[in-house]
Amino acid sequence: xxxxxxxxxxxxxxxxxxxxxxxxxxxxxxxxxxxxxxxxxxxxxxxxxxxxxxxxxxxxxxxxxxxxxxxxxxxxxxxxxxxxxxxxxxxxxxxxxxxxxxxxxxxxxxxxxxxxxxxxxxxxxxxxxxxxxxxxxxxxxxxxxxxxxxxxxxxxxxxxxxxxxxxxxxxxxxxxxxxxxxxxxxxxxxxxxxxxxxxxxxxxxxxxxxxxxxxxxxxxxxxxxxxxxxxxxxxxxxxxxxxxxxxxxxxxxxxxxxxxxxxxxxxxxxxxxxxxxxxxxxxxxxxxxxxxxxxxxxxxxxxxxxxxxxxxxxxxxxxxxxxxxxxxxxxxxxxxxxxxxxxxxxxxxxxxxxxxxxxxxxxxxxxxxxxxxxxxxxxxxxxxxxxxxxxxxxxxxxxxxxxxxxxxxxxxxxxxxxxxxxxxxxxxxxxxxxxxxxxxxxx
Numbered sequence: 001x002x003x004x005x006x007x008x009x010x011x012x013x014x015x016x017x018x019x020x021x022x023x024x025x026x027x028x029x030x031x032x033x034x035x036x037x038x039x040x041x042x043x044x045x046x047x048x049x050x051x052x053x054x055x056x057x058x059x060x061x062x063x064x065x066x067x068x069x070x071x072x073x074x075x076x077x078x079x080x081x082x083x084x085x086x087x088x089x090x091x092x093x094x095x096x097x098x099x100x101x102x103x104x105x106x107x108x109x110x111x112x113x114x115x116x117x118x119x120x121x122x123x124x125x126x127x128x129x130x131x132x133x134x135x136x137x138x139x140x141x142x143x144x145x146x147x148x149x150x151x152x153x154x155x156x157x158x159x160x161x162x163x164x165x166x167x168x169x170x171x172x173x174x175x176x177x178x179x180x181x182x183x184x185x186x187x188x189x190x191x192x193x194x195x196x197x198x199x200x201x202x203x204x205x206x207x208x209x210x211x212x213x214x215x216x217x218x219x220x221x222x223x224x225x226x227x228x229x230x231x232x233x234x235x236x237x238x239x240x241x242x243x244x245x246x247x248x249x250x251x252x253x254x255x256x257x258x259x260x261x262x263x264x265x266x267x268x269x270x271x272x273x274x275x276x277x278x279x280x281x282x283x284x285x286x287x288x289x290x291x292x293x294x295x296x297x298x299x300x301x302x303x304x305x306x307x308x309x310x311x312x313x314x315x316x317x318x319x320x321x322x323x324x325x326x327x328x329x330x331x332x333x334x335x336x337x338x339x340x341x342x343x344x345x346x347x348x349x350x351x352x353x354x355x356x357x358x359x360x361x362x363x364x365x366x367x368x369x370x371x372x373x374x375x376x377x378x379x380x381x382x383x384x385x386x387x388x389x390x391x392x393x394x395x396x397x398x399x400x401x402x403x404x405x406x407x408x409x410x411x412x413x414x415x416x417x418x419x420x421x422x423x424x425x426x427x428x429x430x431x432x433x434x435x436x437x438x439x440x441x442x443x
Contacts, residue, residue, distance in 0.1 A: 022114030126378030162196030238301020253280030356437030393425025
């Protein structure tokens with residue numbers, strides 16, 4: 001867990017620092033005075049006048065650079081920027097030449113878009129470099145020797161263990177990892193494929209199905225490769241550690257019922273939850289029996305690996321190809337963010353799947369892996385770019401909305417309106433953050 005938290009902390013630190021640098025750079029470019037540039041807050045966010053102190057700070061020119069004590073985000077304080085934390089008496093005074101509010105609309109627009117621009121370009125850059133360094137892996141459906149293993153939401157739709165999903169709305173499936181994404185985000189209405197017995201199927205998909213898939217996704221993968229399990233490791237604190245189960249064993253029977261695939265093993269163990277089960281093991285050429293207590297959720301405490309690992313397709317890219325693919329993947333992520341908002345408001349109970357830091361930590365690799373770290377950071381950078389572009393006061397998108405209104409109509413929105421709108425926006429954003437970060441209670 002520590003490694004997961006450390007990876008997320010480093011990722012957010014990089015992204016927040018560079019996001020704020022985007023605002024800082026444009027502000028300096030247009031000769032605005034920047035009073036502060038902080039990683040983390042030097043106050044109890046969002047209360048600007050409570051517990052004001054920094055761990056480290058140094059003033060260079062007009063700007064105080066520092067590391068705050070409250071490890072959440074960061075900020076750039078630009079003179080004359082009308083926000084919810086400013087001294088509101090200044091909005092009744094004329095703007096000074098060094099203040100942001102005195103600058104032309106197009107300059108203010110670029111200052112406010114600076115963080116979004118940096119996050120977008122950084123996301124594309126990370127995807128570009130990651131694809132060039134590591135390439136891309138996909139698992140085609142044709143490379144699965146035993147078909148798919150399905151979860152409860154897939155089963156309710158009519159899918160079965162051993163199935164092959166060949167197409168979605170008539171479009172060939174290129175990677176099984178894309179199946180739930182396509183169904184949820186792109187509104188797939190039909191799943192086509194072949195059952196294990198060779199019979200073709202065509203299953204309808206509706207919003208109820210999408211809601212069930214979303215509900216289960218944090219706990220299972222909808223579909224994943226079906227495999228014959230071998231014991232890869234045993235939890236030393238588990239029931240399995242007190243049995244005769246060993247690494248490289250194959251469990252081929254539970255209470256006299258033969259099992260071949262991992263889904264069959266899980267089903268039989270679930271039938272014996274809170275009881276002792278007799279396990280038949282294949283150890284080399286020998287068969288061995290052992291008894292093992294089963295937990296109340298149908299587990300005994302080992303983690304499996306596949307006897308026959310499906311062939312992963314690896315695609316390598318030259319520097320130019322990696323850029324083209326990285327740009328394509330980055331733009332797709334932006335589109336997916338927009339579609340995710342549509343899903344939240346159109347699919348039943350989809351809002352319950354909105355996650356915060358807990359969900360992000362769960363998505364991190366339990367071992368430090370630079371490839372997965374940078375790919376996650378690239379995704380998060382693009383997600384932050386999209387989120388900050390939303391036209392909600394207090395977010396960058398709220399300021400952008402007011403400036404665009406000014407540029408279109410020729411009428412500047414008054415500083416008082418912006419100030420009070422930001423206070424409303426702060427309440428909205430904080431409420432959304434609190435809801436998102438109760439995901440550990442909802443899950």
